[in-house]
Every structure is written in structure tokens, then in C-alpha cells.
Amino acid sequence: MPYEKLIPCSSDGNRYATSVCHHLQDYLQFSANKKSKGFFSASSVLISTGESLGKKITYQDGKNSPVLLNFCPFCGGKLHSIGDE
Numbered sequence: 001m002p003y004e005k006l007i008p009c010s011s012d013g014n015r016y017a018t019s020v021c022h023h024l025q026d027y028l029q030f031s032a033n034k035k036s037k038g039f040f041s042a043s044s045v046l047i048s049t050g051e052s053l054g055k056k057i058t059y060q061d062g063k064n065s066p067v068l069l070n071f072c073p074f075c076g077g078k079l080h081s082i083g084d085e
Contacts, residue, residue: 009077016044016054016080023074024057037062039069056080 028041044053058066070080
């Protein structure tokens, strides 16, 4: 298997992730309920302008409220621009 360069997650100029590394992408799910477990992705949009804010990445353990991830657990890339809050 040839060496593949890891392109890290980033949130370039958006509130949430603009790109996600292929390791995290392999684990992402797109549909969740209160009992779901794992990493979930949802697109976030500013309703007043229709501008995309990126992908909101959360972790759910099936018991508590979802946790918004600031950094990718696989590559360490930025998933949430904290300064924009």
C-alpha cells in the first residue's frame, strides 16, 4: 500500500469544519437520535444569509448530550473556530 499523506481537518474561515481528514470521515455518521453512539456530522447554515458555516462534528455516547469537538481525535486538526463564538 503506497504511503498516503494525511490532509488534516480544518475550519478555514468558517465557524465549523470545512474539511475532514479521511480517518475521521471513515467513522462519521449522518443520522442520530438520543441513543446513538459515535461521531456525527451535520451541516450548519446561517439562515439569514444562506451562508454555510461548515460541518459541525459531535461525539455522542448514547447517554448524555452530544459533545461538540474542537479538534479531530485522529489528526489533531481544527474542527471548530472557537474565536468566532
